[in-house]
Amino acid sequence: MAIITMREAISQALWEEMERDPKVFIMGEEVGVWGGTYAVTKGFLDHFGAERVRDTPIAEAAIIGSAIGAAMAGMRPVAELMTMNFAFSAMDHIVNQAAKIHYMFGGQMKVPLVIRAPGGGGRQLAATHSQTPDALFAHFPGLKVVAPGTPEDAKGLLKAAIRSDDPILYIENATVYQQRGEVPDGDYTTPIGKSKVQREGKDVTLVTYSKMVPYSMKAADELAKEGIDVEIVDLRSLRPLDMGPVIESFKHTNRAVIAEEGWKSFGVGAEVTARIYEEAFDYVDAPIQRVAQKEVPLPYNRHLEQLALPQVEDIIKAVKEVMR
């Protein structure tokens, strides 16, 4: 086991998959000469060459559209969107093309495409560059959406996504590239569509994913000091959504909090809450609580931005509320 950052985990996954399969290639804005705007692909151009590390125009529909075409024709592109917010410029290609082509043509075409997209707020980029629209993309059957919360899963999920024959949106969070964690040695993959208990506990089920995983870990550490034993279930994939470990946990805790960085309305928390009520209503001992971003376009001002984003303290407060 080595301890590495999220950035290193993603970078290693890309590197290893490109070494393993010559059909894997990277395309996106500044992935080559620049080395990636978040330095994820630093050194790739020199090693793999410009054919497989392709700098693209600033044209997201062209990036995703051509990646879809290349995937249909047998390549395994990893298309990088500089930020998740730019996915809106490629919305048709993500939801109307990538997610539909396999089904709509009766299964004869495959789109083995990975779209990497860092999202999230907290970097004072104001409203257009700070969103967490994960739930939006998880709405569409035909697309798979994964969002790792630890370096181990970041590496394993990306490797699994690259090897998958389905189109996958791989959501990163730009504020946690420096988060460190243990990763297994050697080649491994993390299954897509499988939730995981990241911390065992008996009092309350805390369902979360992505950046809110480390936040939830901190909250659980604090709560443990007060004698509250939190179980953390990391969804890891939003579509397909694996409710198994969530329901199993809930059946012994009877209390749940869902923490996400995106807006609360129509969000991941809404979906998970509804499913718990549908699948385990008899086990409910307290109203389920949701922790999410306040319903506002994120402001530039540092203080206001942090006020709008979910914090560790918000998770602690919500857990205490369901424990009342």
Added chain:
Amino acid sequence: MEKQDYLELYHQMVLIRRLEETAAELYQKGDIGGFLHLYIGQEAVSTGILAARQEQDRVITAYRDHGVALNAGLPVNLIMAELLGKETGVSKGRGGSMHMADVSKNFWGGHAIVGAHIPIAAGLALADKMEKRDGVTICMFGEGATNIGYFHEGVNLAKAWELPVLWVCENNHYGMGTPPSKASAVSEIIQKACGYGMPAYDVDGMDVMAVKNMVADRLAEIRKGSGPQFLEVLTYRFRGHSMGDPERYRTKEEVKKFIENGPIDRYHKFLTEQKIASEKELTELQKKADKQIEEAVKFAEESPEPADDTLFDNIYVEDLEGGA
């Protein structure tokens, strides 16, 4: 060209005409649902293009795709079955009129979002270039599609990366009911290609031999490494945009003028005047087409509906334990 090749072009155009006339009837009876866009009047375009392509050349088009599908070699029975939404259809009844494809015939659809397949075509060509195959991707679209962003992103990328694509603009004079004079910055679509540094040509799309010869020349040059080229094909649709078209945007006289000089009549005249074929031989081909369509309708009507338990088939390539 052998006599048989000349006759085959005639047969294909007549077969498209009969297919479309029959589809219109079936639509009015309620046997075909959704939208139906007929290719009547434009038969010489795809017939000429497909006659010039080689097996390794990919073809991708927009939603007015029945004729292209036939020319690409898709069996008429399976096309008709798709129109009727049957399991035996080319897209298993999941795509319908606008989404026909057959990868085994190198025909990549049938795409219904205007212009969205243009960057996808660039990607198909990118794969061929990266894999050092000598196929050219032939991408067809209407003149209306040249006003949408996907067109500009797609053709720009193709030139920036020197991808082997033949862009074919089928200018049938109206984007639904709006002519280029109202919707396009330039009335000659060919001018748009100049902005992207591509060699650009135009051809009379009502003359199947002219289209075939022009496309053969273009493909030969692209195959030799010319980079992408642009071809504007001037044509006209005799029927409405779709079956629900009030046709307030053009006069009956205008339509009549084009019908009188229609592609099938012109080719018919050419074949008899040049003594390539006799009236009798051409009548035989018409009868053959009638019979094929009759059999196709029978095949489609007798084909099974997709079974209820196949509803979720092919959402993903990889089966999901946790559901979609």
